[in-house]
Amino acid sequence: MSEVLVLVDAVDGAVRKSTTELLTAARRLGEPAAVWVGPGISDAAIAALGEYGATKVYVADGADLAQHPVAPAAEVLAQLVQQVAPAAVLVPSTADGKEVAGRLAIKVDSGIITDAVDVAADGDRIVATQSVFGGSTIVHSTVTRGVPIITVRGNAVAPEAAPASPARQDVSVSLSDAARKATITGHSAATKGGRPELAEAQVVVSGGRGVGSPDGFAVIESLADSLGAAVGASRAATDAGWYPHQYQVGQTGKTVSPQLYIANGISGAIQHRAGMQTSKTIVVVNKDPEAPIFELADFGVVGDLFAVVPQLTEEINKRK
Numbered sequence: 059m060s061e062v063l064v065l066v067d068a069v070d071g072a073v074r075k076s077t078t079e080l081l082t083a084a085r086r087l088g089e090p091a092a093v094w095v096g097p098g099i100s101d102a103a104i105a106a107l108g109e110y111g112a113t114k115v116y117v118a119d120g121a122d123l124a125q126h127p128v129a130p131a132a133e134v135l136a137q138l139v140q141q142v143a144p145a146a147v148l149v150p151s152t153a154d155g156k157e158v159a160g161r162l163a164i165k166v167d168s169g170i171i172t173d174a175v176d177v178a179a180d181g182d183r184i185v186a187t188q189s190v191f192g193g194s195t196i197v198h199s200t201v202t203r204g205v206p207i208i209t210v211r212g213n214a215v216a217p218e219a220a221p222a223s224p225a226r227q228d229v230s231v232s233l234s235d236a237a238r239k240a241t242i243t244g245h246s247a248a249t250k251g252g253r254p255e256l257a258e259a260q261v262v263v264s265g266g267r268g269v270g271s272p273d274g275f276a277v278i279e280s281l282a283d284s285l286g287a288a289v290g291a292s293r294a295a296t297d298a299g300w301y302p303h304q305y306q307v308g309q310t311g312k313t314v315s316p317q318l319y320i321a322n323g324i325s326g327a328i329q330h331r332a333g334m335q336t337s338k339t340i341v342v343v344n345k346d347p348e349a350p351i352f353e354l355a356d357f358g359v360v361g362d363l364f365a366v367v368p369q370l371t372e373e374i375n376k377r378k
Contacts, residue, residue: 268323326351
């Protein structure tokens, strides 16, 4: 069985959920082999990769790899593609991941598919599923040249454990002059609040145009805090400047798949639905009974969110 290379997405040495999703998808195509680029790998990280099926972990941990953005990962993957001839390369569909995939495709003269929501083997072919036009159309695509390079959207594949005992294999890489042209000169830690990260949260509370103003998001945040949830927003709300763009849920924002998604004052445009429709339980609060988002709702409340949401928050706090 051919290897499927999976680029590891990690923060401070901890493997992120997006990587466990890629390893789960990779098992459908061949034998998952994780690729770690940069310093900071630990036995715990290797064990975490093995928990989701990685049978091998390629490690390129030279200190200089962390001094240059994006390009080193593409060069490591290109070297491995030449050495092991994998069945495919799977990369997280983040901004950095897409750039790595694009650079890699050029280096190894292969086709690339971005923003896949699923992958499957079909005989000798690998078929990627994409959700396009705001989720209204499903496309099945294949790469016809070289090794398939596919970026997979976060929260598109449910991670499933398949414990393995991965073997570590160190990789020595000499960066090209081109890869060294951009250099990281400093780091500034992002300010984090007490809420979970949006893309990995188990509960998400979102607000849309119905919130009415930046101040209107106070009731959304209060409900989120009562549930230990992340806060999300529709594109209409972020475009209006009511909430930061990094919290946008939708096809051009983040894809979420929590156990519980509460949509408040969100009409349910196709673009937004594409980013949250795989949520396990969907609760909708909207004063328009004809709002399209009610089509997805497991539970719906027709009413003014400024009357409904504070009551819900109060009741939740009483029952803690």
